[in-house]
Amino acid sequence: MKLTVIGTGYVGLCQGAAFAEEGHNVTCVDIVERKIKMLNDFCAGLSEELPLFEPGLPELIRNNSAKDRIQFTTDLKGSIENSDAVFITVGTPPKENGEADLTALKKVSEDIGSAINDSKKDYFIVATKSTVPAGTHKIVKEIISSRTNKQVDIVSNPEFLAQGRAVKDCLNPSRIVIGTDSEKARRIMLDIYKPYHEQGIPIYLMSNVDAELHKYAANSYLAAQISLTNNFANLAKAAGGDWNKVKEGIVADTRIGKFVHSSPGFGGSCFEKDVEQLTHTFEQYDVDCTLLKEVLRQNKLQKQLLAKRIKNHLGSLDGKTIAVWGLAFKAGTDDMRGAPSVPLIEGLIEAGAKVKAYDPVAVNESKKVFSNFEKRDMICYTEDKYSALDGSDALAIVTEWEEFIGADLGIVKNKLKSPIIFDGKDLFKPEEIMRHGFYYSCIGKPDIRDQ
Ligand code: UGA
DSSP states (O other), X not given: OEEEEEOOSHHXXXXXXXXXXXXXXXXXXXXXXXXXXXXXXXXXXXXXXXXXXXXXXXXXXXXXXXXXXXXXXXXXXXXXXXXXXXXXXXXXXXXXXXXXXXXXXXXXXXXXXXXXXXXXXXXXXXXXXXXXXXXXXXXXXXXXXXXXXXXXXXXXXXXXXXTTSHXXXXXXXXXXXXXXXXXXXHHHHHHHTHHHHHTTOOEEEEOHHHHHHHHHHHHHHHHHHHHHXXXXXXXXXXXXXXXXXXXXXXXXXXXXXXXXXXXXXXXSSSXXXXXXXXXXXXHHTTOOOHHHHHHHHHHXXXXXXXXXXXXXXXXXXXTOEEEEEOOSSSTTOOXXXXXXXXXXXXXXXXXXXXXXXXXXXXXXXXXXXTTTOTTGXXXXXXXXXXXXXXXXXXXXXXXXXXXXXXXXXXXXXXXXXXXXXXXXXXXXXXHHHHHHTOEEEESSSOOEEOO
């Protein structure tokens, strides 16, 4: 089938390429000419660069472009004319007050309305993949209908991809949610997702508003589970227990399941944004949402924890240098939105320290993130992980990159001024740490003080 995907961010590019891989003919549209040029140059073999870093995406785009199943354009009108369905995948970032900013979504809806009106066809499906507050489908419908009298069905079709594994998630999602009251649109959407259903991926049919809520509810469950986990991990450490041991039994209860790794807080562009946006929807309907607000408050505190612990342990940070391994909010991405590395680095520097930071892919992003930070000169970046340790008083780890897990602790010990590791991601085995003799502090278990 022929599909148009509007917006070439993580969702649009990964889902667009996945649709192509499933055999559809996909046109990805963006108003930013620079991005479309970059994508076309990539497909023509003129460049190796894509607008974003995501494992597996270059291969997927290259293969499908070679088979003429994916193309990139700024021409929304031309693309819609030839499409069986139009997917909106633009961002819905938070406004200053945390509400969802629907500016891009509304603008795209206007453009779609005009394009539909000028088209020769008389029936259209517009599916929203962007994460949008309950009831947004009505806004999209109203805007489109203000520009055309043609029949348009709006489908709410959220995605569940996680960055760093977005391609896998788009090719093999845990489920597909199709929210619409139109029988005709439902049939066409089921045809689009037929290749997925044939692989055994479940499809859930529901109303638009249920699908919109489904996405926020899923992210809120996951975010709440992480905040609760970190609460318990902090308690375990304070009480002399070990969260990893507690957790072993907890995960045996499949109802509780995953997302129970202790951490320096959850980051990324989704959990914080979505939970916060959802609290506005709760308030709009006058329903109490203290629990969700607490999830966010807990996470904010968690992100400040490592800097506090380092200060407590080293006494004053004046004149000290701390090596930081990991800038990205998690492994597999260069995205630093909401990354725990940011409050950590700021906290260390505000307390008088210098920071030597290393990340395999997020250094450029970090320079942008800290560009307005007054004391950004206190951060220096190193080309490899071991150089960050030269002359440093301690090492703090906040991203679970494979290359950190495989680090040679002998080298780490030799390079650090004193053998001190604060490991927010719990990457090393206690035996290894003890064998080398480190002071080793994780989020949710007793410190190892074998120096
Ligand atoms: C999240 C959801 O997992 C996706 O299902 C959803 O589609 C996406 O948001 C979205 O709304 O677009 P993402 O933010 O990319 O995906 O990353 P996750 O893998 O969920 O990790 C989020 C944060 O939670 C990371 O900082 C991670 O380190 C942290 N985390 C995760 C923990 O602290 N503990 C855990 O047990 C798991």
